[in-house]
Amino acid sequence: MATPLKFAYWVPNVSGGLVVSTIEQRTGWDFEYNKKLARIAENSGFEYALTQARYAASYGADQQHEATSFSLALLGATERLKVIAAVHPGMWHPGVLAKFMITADHLSGGRAAVNIVSGWLKDEFVNFGLDWLDHDERYVRTEEFIRVLRGLWTEQNFSQSGKYYNINDFTLKPAPIDVPGRPHPEIFFGGNSTAAQATAGRVADWYFSNGRTLEGYAENVNGVLAAAAESGRTPRFGLNGFVIARDTEKEARDTLREIVEKAHRPAVEGFAASVKEAGASTKDGKGMWADASYEDLVQYNDGFKTGLIGTPEQIAERVVEYKKSGVNLLLTCYLHFQEEVASFGRDVLPIVRELEAGLARKHGTELDTSLLPLSPLTSQARPGNPADVAPAVPAGALA
């Protein structure tokens, strides 16, 4: 059976939306907005939400809610959505995070996950009085951090001694909640450089990339797979994309043009300077944002590069192209989150599922619809499936 593509959205927990532009963005960063958004998402075919971690005002995001506490609140406000909180090694001790996440996992019935990010904003570390490590050294620390996290989640009397962390004979009680097929909260990992790919291949459950073209993405996948093969692992793959789905391709392209025309130029140029610390400082110059143009940087995770811009049909076709090149989870962002998450679920997802089913048939198999997250769409697609005896969509959730 073929596994359906999974979908996630970026939690807008920082102000200013996901593009640095004065174009209208009907997106809030407060909890009430996000609570409603999360409920819309879990009823529209989305399985995950990703909360970003920022500590200092930067790049239009003048106000930021902390990622782990915000994620926990979203888990409490939803029933099926898995919420991934971004965390920085160097800001957290892995033992404290392991413990925090076990509690979050119990409180949410096994829906808590982490995205380990190695950091790019030097000022956040330096002004907190924390060490700012060189680019590749940050990944040495990240690898140790993830090994500690997994060790504490899966072993009793766990010990690990390394360059950055020394854990001595530690057992966390309780252990993470027992979810079939999931040994512990899922460990996502975000980064694009060669060092990031190698580290993710060795230790992450999921590798998240910033927006990439199809060719660029294949490079990242190969880099991760090479490291994973040496360690006998099989990580899964996520990719960021900014979605502009409109009735006509022209409308979608005009919207992109307007976003870029109304970009806040000094902020984009300031961002370009500060991300050099993350990307251009890598030995081979292949870090994130290394090849980003002015237009790309207006969406700070390179989301325009993925090209999810056009009619629902065009976007669905492109999404399935990415699936063919190895994407298992598409991480999406929008101008108007509540409206567009709902319309993505209504207009784009059914076409994606049809195309995926066709692709599966071409390979002599079937799309495993029992793996689809429960939503009004899937309950129609799975009549009689016992898993569909589930909470109805709250009245007005999509209003």
Ligand SMILES: Cc1cc2nc3c(=O)[nH]c(=O)nc-3n(C[C@H](O)[C@H](O)[C@H](O)COP(=O)(O)O)c2cc1C
């Ligand atoms: C999907 C994704 C999510 C990320 N989220 C965050 C975040 O919340 N906070 C942060 O400081 N960095 C975040 N990053 C940035 C990475 O941690 C890293 O600093 C960046 O990829 C630059 O490093 P690289 O050149 O090694 O790729 C994210 C990266 C990706 C791909």
